Amino acid sequence: MxxxxxxxxxxxxxxxxxxxxxxxxxxxxxxxxxxxxxxxxxxxxxxxxxxxxxxxxxxxxxxxxxxxxxxxxxxxxxxxxxxxxxxxxxxxxxxxxxxxxxxxxxxxxxxxxxxxxxxxxxxxxxxxxxxxxxxxxxxxxxxxxxxxxxxxxxxxVIKETDVLAPPEGDKALDGVAAITITDTEFLAHMDRFKKAWASNDAEALTDEFTEDADRIIGSSPDAIRGRSAILQSFKETFGEGSRFAGTSIDTTPLGFREIGENHIAAHGTWMIKSSDGAVIARGQWGNLFRRENGTVKMLMESAGAFVFKE
Incomplete structure (x- = not known):
């Protein structure tokens, strides 16, 4: 497969x-x-x-x-x-x-x-x-x-029955280090996103997207377009019964490319952890960002989880 x-x-x-x-x-x-x-x-x-x-x-x-x-x-x-x-x-x-x-x-x-x-x-x-x-x-x-x-x-598209938690002893990302990025506006965005996720703050996470942004993610069968829909998607992510409620996220950028004066293409890995620090899912992201008035925000998020075989 x-x-x-x-x-x-x-x-x-x-x-x-x-x-x-x-x-x-x-x-x-x-x-x-x-x-x-x-x-x-x-x-x-x-x-x-x-x-x-x-x-x-x-x-x-x-x-x-x-x-x-x-x-x-x-x-x-x-x-x-x-x-x-x-x-x-x-x-x-x-x-x-x-x-x-x-x-x-x-x-x-x-x-x-x-x-x-x-x-x-x-x-x-x-x-x-x-x-x-x-x-x-x-x-x-x-x-x-x-x-x-x-x-x-x-x-x-991820199904509810899919196994996302890595098996014990998983070392696929051991030794994988983030590239050096000097763009302070981009780094500030990454930091805000991580902190907002750790707080399970749907509104703060939504603020990290442009008004016309799209989320193209494996956990949704359809594209999620615009801030209103993006806000709802994060509320569902952290809602009661969700496997991601109460989690934190670590992101490791592996690539960074300026696109013209106002856009950035970047990619990397992500890892979601439970409140006790256990990794419950990991995957990759390849996103597009836009600079707006000295602030970097996501224009397109395209990310998915690694599915493990039982």
Whole structure:
């Protein structure tokens, strides 16, 4: 199943842009983005049909990162992507002969050739079995009129019966250290978010998102859009009977990239702990941030939990 999650995340953005919402009601509408989207989709689909790992890797920037819920750490760069595609197309892979259904729900131009979007996916095996359902929230860049993927973050929808607590002796994140970040506004945001979570303060957490923010998270079957819905989602997170009530969160940033003057793409790992310090869930995040009046806030959160097999 590990290959399944690898490939889902790797192919989601490329396939997803095919159906990008580029209508005039889209606040980020740009006809040039549509043209680049179509060219990228055609190129990706052609490479996928050939099951050519190298061709598929060419659909990514050299330093692209892929953040997938069922990997402990991100896939880094073209070489890493090629290795995963080669494995995914092997005869032993459950992905061989599978198909992917993708719907893009949002596609927005950030300016300077950058864009971001989100949507849903369904993975179907060669035997017509639904293997996975999930969501993606990703960032791309247009270079010489062609879109390439920069940061993708894809996660399956978590079910109540899924096992999220690591087994005893789990050492997957041992030795993983945060990168050095000197952006004080970003660091202040991370600190506020952590403190608000420790207080289970839904209002304070919501304040760390922009007015037009989206939460693309594994614990929700649908995208959560706007502060009102985001506030409600956090109230449910800490509500009576929730596995996350009374918890704290640790986040470790592993990547940081400026996007123009006002945006940041960053990714890393997260770990949620119970009141007695036990880890009850861990996973990855690949988010987009916006600077507003000297303050960094989340524009898109795309995060998911690692699901352990019983």
């Amino acid at each position: 590990r290959l399944l999650f690898i490939l889902v995340g790797v192919c989601l953005l490329a396939a997803g842009w095919i159906l990008s919402d580029t209508g005039t009601d889209n606040p980020g509408y740009d006809s040039s983005l549509l043209s680049a989207t179509e060219a990228h989709a055609d190129s990706f689909v052609g490479a996928w049909g050939k099951q050519d790992a190298q061709l598929l890797a060419e659909e990514y920037e050299d330093d692209a990162v892929s953040i997938l819920n069922n990997l402990a750490l991100p896939v880094q760069g073209k070489n890493g992507l090629v290795e995963h595609f080669v494995a995914a197309f092997s005869d032993a892979s459950p992905m061989k002969g599978s198909t992917l259904e993708v719907e893009t729900l949002k596609s927005t131009d950030l300016g300077g050739g950058w864009s971001y979007g989100d949507g849903t996916f369904r993975l179907i095996s060669a035997d017509a079995e639904v293997l996975e359902d999930g969501k993606w929230g990703n960032i791309a860049k247009s270079t010489a009129g062609r879109l390439k993927l920069v940061q993708e973050s894809a996660h399956v």
